[in-house]
Amino acid sequence: MDHNTNNETSRRDFVKQTTILAGGIMAAPLFGGANYFSGSSDEIKVALIGCGGRGTGAAMQALQSKENVKIVAMADAFADRLEDCYKTLTADDLSDSGITGNLKAKVDVPAERRFIGFDGYLKAIPFADVVILTTPPGFRPIHFEEAVKQGKHVFMEKPVATDPAGVKKVLEAAEIAKQKKLNVVVGLQRRYQNSYKEMFKNKHLIGDITSAQAWWNNDGVWVKKRQDNQTEMEYQMRNWYYFVWLCGDHIAEQHIHNIDVVNWFKGSYPVKAQGMGGRQVRKGKEYGEIFDHHYVEFTYEDGSILNSQCRHIPGTMSKVDELLVGTKGVIRCNDATIKDAKGKLLFQFDTKNEPNPYQTEHDELFAAIAKGQYKFADAENGAKSTMTSILGRMATYSGQVIAWDKAINSDLDIMPKKFDWNAPPPVLPNDGGYYPIAIPGVTKYV
Ligand SMILES: NC(=O)c1ccc[n+]([C@@H]2O[C@H](COP(=O)([O-])OP(=O)(O)OC[C@H]3O[C@@H](n4cnc5c(N)ncnc54)[C@H](O)[C@@H]3O)[C@@H](O)[C@H]2O)c1
Numbered sequence: 001m002d003h004n005t006n007n008e009t010s011r012r013d014f015v016k017q018t019t020i021l022a023g024g025i026m027a028a029p030l031f032g033g034a035n036y037f038s039g040s041s042d043e044i045k046v047a048l049i050g051c052g053g054r055g056t057g058a059a060m061q062a063l064q065s066k067e068n069v070k071i072v073a074m075a076d077a078f079a080d081r082l083e084d085c086y087k088t089l090t091a092d093d094l095s096d097s098g099i100t101g102n103l104k105a106k107v108d109v110p111a112e113r114r115f116i117g118f119d120g121y122l123k124a125i126p127f128a129d130v131v132i133l134t135t136p137p138g139f140r141p142i143h144f145e146e147a148v149k150q151g152k153h154v155f156m157e158k159p160v161a162t163d164p165a166g167v168k169k170v171l172e173a174a175e176i177a178k179q180k181k182l183n184v185v186v187g188l189q190r191r192y193q194n195s196y197k198e199m200f201k202n203k204h205l206i207g208d209i210t211s212a213q214a215w216w217n218n219d220g221v222w223v224k225k226r227q228d229n230q231t232e233m234e235y236q237m238r239n240w241y242y243f244v245w246l247c248g249d250h251i252a253e254q255h256i257h258n259i260d261v262v263n264w265f266k267g268s269y270p271v272k273a274q275g276m277g278g279r280q281v282r283k284g285k286e287y288g289e290i291f292d293h294h295y296v297e298f299t300y301e302d303g304s305i306l307n308s309q310c311r312h313i314p315g316t317m318s319k320v321d322e323l324l325v326g327t328k329g330v331i332r333c334n335d336a337t338i339k340d341a342k343g344k345l346l347f348q349f350d351t352k353n354e355p356n357p358y359q360t361e362h363d364e365l366f367a368a369i370a371k372g373q374y375k376f377a378d379a380e381n382g383a384k385s386t387m388t389s390i391l392g393r394m395a396t397y398s399g400q401v402i403a404w405d406k407a408i409n410s411d412l413d414i415m416p417k418k419f420d421w422n423a424p425p426p427v428l429p430n431d432g433g434y435y436p437i438a439i440p441g442v443t444k445y446v
Pocket residue numbers: 049050051052053054055075076077078081082117118120121134135136137139157158159187188189237253254
């Protein structure tokens with residue numbers, strides 16, 4: 001996160017400036033402009049790309065920030081997902097979402113600004129000052145690249161890619177976003193959470209970090225059943241969690257949060273990884289191709305080790321946490337404590353009234369944009385922590401020691417060549433409906 005606040009201008013100049021930097025007329029919207037329809041001058045217009053669970057939540061958080069935010073365009077691959085999201089955002093009563101009253105006055109998305117299909121993002125982005133990218137992660141590099149090209153500020157969810165080719169695309173766009181002074185926040189919300197921020201400030205109390213552990217162990221997530229008349233592409237898009245090109249496997253999709261905390265506290269990224277994993281319980285065809293457990297040993301340049309474990313197996317120990325061990329003590333993230341090597345408490349953060357970090361991300365992003373500040377450049381770290389989790393996946397799928405440099409330069413590109421409901425996705429089931437699964441010792445990932 002870059003907290004450069006030197007570059008204050010008025011918001012209107014800021015939005016104008018970023019549009020010019022984005023290439024003047026080239027950045028002019030195809031279907032309208034950020035100011036094409038009515039709205040007050042301090043209004044911050046948002047396009048939501050990917051209107052599922054997190055997209056709906058992120059849109060609500062954007063609308064609940066103190067700034068004058070309006071959702072003006074929405075895009076989703078599927079009409080039903082978009083309409084459900086629209087209904088939620090414009091509901092009279094949002095008490096189920098913990099919101100008093102409603103947000104509907106801030107949702108100005110008539111039918112002509114709701115875009116369906118793979119190219120919906122191209123049509124929605126031009127209407128916005130800020131783009132929220134909350135599709136499955138496989139699409140993030142393409143969507144982020146386009147948002148930056150069009151000179152938009154971005155909130156995007158983690159992970160930001162599912163393969164090294166996608167990571168490199170995000171890194172390239174991140175550089176351009178910096179040049180254009182576009183604020184970019186990535187939804188690694190522990191970086192916006194007070195307990196973590198305070199532990200980070202006090203991490204000197206444990207000396208040099210020599211090892212770490214990270215866990216995301218729980219039961220797993222939803223399954224979307226195959227429906228009659230679905231093409232293979234539609235089935236995989238609906239059941240996206242279980243396909244590596246869309247999801248990255250759960251080591252990337254969820255465990256990235258914990259891996260990113262260790263990268264953050266270490267101030268670096270691993271140079272190599274080796275590990276093991278497989279599908280021990282979640283073996284049915286409805287679970288696509290991902291593993292149900294991974295255990296990875298990541299090594300940093302200074303020789304320190306991160307032992308990372310993630311598991312989706314019901315009935316086993318649940319734990320989502322990080323532990324950092326230093327030359328003088330230990331940080332336990334869930335407990336929000338720092339203790340010395342003998343167990344004496346040196347620091348305790350009181351998490352009782354901690355603000356919701358999902359809300360904080362949006363409060364800070366929109367406050368910066370409203371003030372015309374360039375404050376957030378999360379994309380580079382988002383890409384490198386995504387790469388860390390992909391490195392772990394390459395290690396568990398192959399069973400080999402994988403070096404960071406080799407992995408990122410591998411040109412592994414697992415995305416489809418064509419986005420179309422009738423096009424073949426990159427992995428196909430056999431006659432029995434089962435997908436090929438990585439086999440350590442056989443699968444080659446680099
Ligand atoms: N930070 C967090 O704690 C957190 C929590 C939940 C989810 N997430 C992330 O948010 C992202 C979305 O997860 P979710 O739980 O909302 O999933 P979801 O399935 O509920 O929503 C994804 C939406 O994107 C749509 N979509 C798919 N491909 C698209 C495309 N090419 N263009 C437009 N729309 C497309 C889907 O139809 C769906 O509506 C994931 O990257 C996930 O990791 C982050």
